[in-house]
Amino acid sequence: xNEEKHVRRIVIAGGGTAGWMAAAAIARTLGPAVxxxxxxxxxxxxxxxxxxxxxxxxxxxxxxxINEADFMRATQATFxxxxxxxxxxxxxxxxxxxxxxxxxxxxxxxxxxFWMHGRAKGHEQPYDDYCLELVAALDGKFAHLPDDRMNxxxxxxxxxxxxxxxxxxxKDGTKRIEGRIGRVELDAESGDIAALVLDGDRRIxxxxxxxxxxxxxxxxxxxxxxxxxxxxxxxPCDSAIALQTPNVRPPVPYTRAMAxxxxxxxxxxxxxxxxxxxxxxxxxxxxxxxxxxxxxNIEGEPLTEPNFLRFTSGVRRRQWYRxxxxxxxxxxxxxxxxxxxxxxxxxAVLRFxxxxxxxxxxARDVAEFNDQQGQDMEQxxxxxxxxxxxxxxRDSAFWRQCADMPIPDSLTQKIELFRExxxxxxxxxxxxxxxxxxxxxxGQGIEPQSYHPIATxxxxxxxxxxxxxxxxxxxxxxxxxxxHHAYVARYCGAxxxxxx
Numbered sequence: 001x002n003e004e005k006h007v008r009r010i011v012i013a014g015g016g017t018a019g020w021m022a023a024a025a026i027a028r029t030l031g032p033a034v035x036x037x038x039x040x041x042x043x044x045x046x047x048x049x050x051x052x053x054x055x056x057x058x059x060x061x062x063x064x065x066i067n068e069a070d071f072m073r074a075t076q077a078t079f080x081x082x083x084x085x086x087x088x089x090x091x092x093x094x095x096x097x098x099x100x101x102x103x104x105x106x107x108x109x110x111x112x113x114f115w116m117h118g119r120a121k122g123h124e125q126p127y128d129d130y131c132l133e134l135v136a137a138l139d140g141k142f143a144h145l146p147d148d149r150m151n152x153x154x155x156x157x158x159x160x161x162x163x164x165x166x167x168x169x170x171k172d173g174t175k176r177i178e179g180r181i182g183r184v185e186l187d188a189e190s191g192d193i194a195a196l197v198l199d200g201d202r203r204i205x206x207x208x209x210x211x212x213x214x215x216x217x218x219x220x221x222x223x224x225x226x227x228x229x230x231x232x233x234x235x236p237c238d239s240a241i242a243l244q245t246p247n248v249r250p251p252v253p254y255t256r257a258m259a260x261x262x263x264x265x266x267x268x269x270x271x272x273x274x275x276x277x278x279x280x281x282x283x284x285x286x287x288x289x290x291x292x293x294x295x296x297n298i299e300g301e302p303l304t305e306p307n308f309l310r311f312t313s314g315v316r317r318r319q320w321y322r323x324x325x326x327x328x329x330x331x332x333x334x335x336x337x338x339x340x341x342x343x344x345x346x347x348a349v350l351r352f353x354x355x356x357x358x359x360x361x362x363a364r365d366v367a368e369f370n371d372q373q374g375q376d377m378e379q380x381x382x383x384x385x386x387x388x389x390x391x392x393x394r395d396s397a398f399w400r401q402c403a404d405m406p407i408p409d410s411l412t413q414k415i416e417l418f419r420e421x422x423x424x425x426x427x428x429x430x431x432x433x434x435x436x437x438x439x440x441x442x443g444q445g446i447e448p449q450s451y452h453p454i455a456t457x458x459x460x461x462x463x464x465x466x467x468x469x470x471x472x473x474x475x476x477x478x479x480x481x482x483x484h485h486a487y488v489a490r491y492c493g494a495x496x497x498x499x500x
Contacts, residue, residue, distance in 0.1 A: 007361055008035055011206030013181060013196060013219055015040030017158045017342060018328030019212035020165035022349045027172035028064050029353050036173065039196055039204055041180040051268045051275040052080060052255045052339040053153040055099050060346045064168070072492035074164045076271040077156035078251045079484060081137035083338070087259040088444060090392040095443025099151040100133030102435050103470050109452035112438050113422055116448060117455035118467050125471060127442060132474050137254045141481035155255060155268050158342070177204065184223035192323040193219060208361070209324045217330040220316060224324055227317035234385045234407065235313035236398070237263045237335050241291055242277040242307040245300040250485035257337060261396035265297060266336065271493055273303060279335055284398045311335070315377045320369045325352055332377055337387060340380050343431070347376055379430040382411040383440070390415060390444040415446065422448035
């Protein structure tokens with residue numbers, strides 16, 4: 001875009017989670033310095049199935065000054081400590097990817113090296129026993145602990161979250177315009193977007209446009225043709241079915257991801273209901289069979305009609321192009337296996353706010369934005385591909401395809417480094433830290449062939465004391481925690497609302 005153009009008018013195309021997350025953050029941080037308009041149509045539905053989140057959303061809400069209990073009550077949210085993976089390594093196996101740290105790292109080596117040395121010395125306690133969040137989740141326990149010692153996220157109703165943010169954004173000065181976008185008008189001289197033309201020939205002009213139109217990508221692709229890189233050869237699932245059911249038991253503080261012979265199924269417990277969905281590859285499972293499979297593995301009768309979705313995993317080549325920034329699904333999509341969709345919205349919004357000066361937009365900022373967004377998505381892509389590639393499953397054509405597929409060199413390096421040495425290195429503030437990679441790689445069946453020699457420096461009694469102390473601290477803390485569902489009811493549920 002033109003570097004000399006002064007930025008004053010920001011127009012958000014589309015509402016939903018992406019649009020209102022962007023509006024709330026921009027209105028709260030930039031306030032009257034910009035003129036902020038959001039255009040959406042009640043007649044156009046949103047995807048609305050992003051119900052499971054990861055810990056950075058806690059900080060996002062804090063940045064915006066959102067009261068957590070109010071937010072959770074409004075979105076019927078529960079706490080989330082991680083994801084339970086069923087049948088991924090092999091049918092009949094399970095492992096847990098938690099949000100916490102496992103054990104205690106040394107500056108030279110992660111805790112897994114000390115645990116592996118302990119196992120070689122005859123210690124039989126599983127790696128899981130050394131993670132507070134993991135043990136608490138499987139025990140159905142939760143509480144806020146001093147010094148933020150419990151890492152957590154939320155399981156929420158994304159439609160209610162969008163409404164919550166809309167009230168906040170409008171209070172902070174966002175103007176909402178109801179209308180369907182008929183066409184996108186380009187400036188004949190610069191090639192930038194000049195205006196959105198709505199039904200009835202209403203024109204909404206702006207200096208920068210945020211494309212929050214979802215998979216349609218009306219601005220970034222439909223008008224500007226920014227290009228798209230298809231990652232289906234690495235992430236072959238292309239379809240999903242979502243529906244809601246009543247809770248048949250108290251909600252647990254974790255999401256479940258249950259693998260099947262052509263993909264996987266999610267189960268996400270909120271305060272008032274559960275979200276369910278089947279993700280699958282249409283090459284190996286047709287729509288009717290997928291629906292039958294989902295309906296055969298839910299708890300309770302459906303509360304909603306099935307929502308059928310088709311998608312292509314991949315990324316927009318330029319997520320900030322000319323005077324348009326893609327936010328959310330318009331910028332790319334990777335299936336919801338590790339609950340990253342809302343996080344990628346958050347990253348794009350906060351990155352846009354950081355890189356938007358009061359006056360002119362620098363082409364260097366645009367290039368940096370695209371580089372950082374692309375890197376985020378590639379790192380998340382690799383983490384997702386790991387779940388499919390590293391598995392013992394060969395029981396279906398789908399899993400055999402996953403086992404045989406070539407993978408990015410960046411992921412091969414990470415897998416083989418861990419397989420040979422037990423090491424994981426986090427690069428450039430990547431989302432998933434060392435413990436996430438360790439939990440998933442070991443959970444999927446990788447057993448490192450060696451470990452760091454620093455672990456052997458401990459005497460046997462010192463190693464015994466270290467391991468026993470950490471296990472004891474985890475066990476003692478979890479024993480004192482309240483039941484998750486009872487804590488939620490007191491903190492942000494109907495019981496708390498009545499007390500207020």
